[in-house]
Amino acid sequence: xxxxxxxxxxxxxxxxxxxxxxxxxxxxxxxxxxxxxxxxxxxxxxxxxxxxxxxxxxxxxxxxxxxxxxxxxxxxxxxxxxxxxxxxxxxxxxxxxxxxxxxxxxxxxxxxxxxxxxxxxxxxxxxxxxxxxxxxxxxxxxxxxxxxxxxxxxxxxxxxxxxxxxxxxxxxxxxxxxxxxxxxxxxxxxxxxxxxxxxxxxxxxxxxxxxx
Numbered sequence: 351x352x353x354x355x356x357x358x359x360x361x362x363x364x365x366x367x368x369x370x371x372x373x374x375x376x377x378x379x380x381x382x383x384x385x386x387x388x389x390x391x392x393x394x395x396x397x398x399x400x401x402x403x404x405x406x407x408x409x410x411x412x413x414x415x416x417x418x419x420x421x422x423x424x425x426x427x428x429x430x431x432x433x434x435x436x437x438x439x440x441x442x443x444x445x446x447x448x449x450x451x452x453x454x455x456x457x458x459x460x461x462x463x464x465x466x467x468x469x470x471x472x473x474x475x476x477x478x479x480x481x482x483x484x485x486x487x488x489x490x491x492x493x494x495x496x497x498x499x500x501x502x503x504x505x506x507x508x509x510x511x512x513x514x515x516x517x518x519x520x521x522x523x524x525x526x527x528x529x530x531x532x533x534x535x536x537x538x539x540x541x542x543x544x545x546x547x548x549x550x551x552x553x554x555x556x557x558x559x560x561x562x
Contacts, residue, residue: 393446396446396447397446400446400447400449401438401442401449402438404442404449404450404451405434405437405438405441405442405451406434407508408437408451408456409430409433409434409437411503411508411509411510412430412433412458412501412510412512413430415458415459415499415501415510415512415514416428416429416430416432416433416458417429417430418514418543418547418550419433419458419459419460419461419499419541419543419550419553420432420433420436420459420460421550422460422461422462422549422550423436423460432460433457433458433460436457436460437456437457440455440456440457441453441455441456441457443455453503453537453555453558454555455555456539456555457552457553458501458539458541458553459499459539459541459550459551459552459553460550460552460553461541461549461550461551461552462490462491462549462551463490463491463492463496463542463543463544463549463550463551464486464489464490464491464492464542464551465540465541465542465551465552465553465554466483466484466485466486466498466519466540466542467483467484467485467486467489468483468484469481469482469483469540469554469556470482470483470556470557471502471538471540471556471557471559472559473559473560473561473562474525474562475562476529476532476562477527477528477529477530477531477532477561477562478525478526478527478528478561478562479500479502479525479526479528479536479538479559479561480523480524480525481498481500481516481523481524481525481526481538481540481556482522482523483498483519483522483523483540484522485519485520485521485522486519487519487520491544491549492519492542493519493544493545494518494519494520495518495519495520495545496518496519496542496543496544496545497514497515497516497517497518497519497542497543497544497545498513498516498517498518498519498524498540498541498542499512499513499514499516499540499541499542499543499550499553500512500513500516500524500526500538500540501538501539501540501541501553502526502528502531502536502537502538502559503536503537503538504528504530504531504534504535504536504537505535505536505537506534506535507530507531507534509530509531511526511527511528511530511531512526513526514543519542528561531561532561532562533561533562534560534561535558535559535560535561536558536559536560536561537555537557537558537559538555538556538557538558538559539553539554539555539556540553540554540556541553541554
């Protein structure tokens with residue numbers, strides 16, 4: 351019997367009918383209940399298992415963020431689960447068993463709010479990453495007081511630093527303090543969230559940066 355932990359739309363553990371629920375490194379997941387295995391896993395099953403492990407290992411650093419930035423696509427599941435489903439399909443490169451995260455294709459925020467135009471990320475002074483963008487206030491539902499979501503991930507340390515309360519859209523830039531990543535190469539993304547927190551944009555990859 352399964353146990354529902356946070357209400358009908360929350361994660362659960364155990365078996366409910368043909369569905370199995372569980373939690374892996376802080377991310378709840380659901381999968382179809384497998385039938386009795388009669389032999390070794392197929393190549394396709396091994397590939398999917400490898401992609402699953404790689405993607406969930408990467409996304410576990412972003413769990414708190416994804417609960418907000420993927421909420422519009424979390425239909426009956428959690429934001430991290432929605433992000434997991436998207437990035438398993440779109441954010442992995444290579445062939446089994448040599449899969450890797452394709453950072454340029456990873457999406458860490460999905461929504462209908464417009465992102466800024468031509469966002470970039472560059473190394474700033476010691477321990478800082480500078481983000482810049484072209485203000486596009488008035489494009490769709492974009493407003494001048496939308497807040498920048500700045501995301502920096504360090505593969506070497508498997509850690510991320512991000513903020514949901516960056517500079518306003520009309521400021522055209524902001525700086526994120528990432529002192530812990532000094533001397534490391536990081537991957538970066540930018541997105542926007544409305545001032546009331548109800549709407550987010552898709553994230554855009556702003557490239558690899560060598561932090562001073």
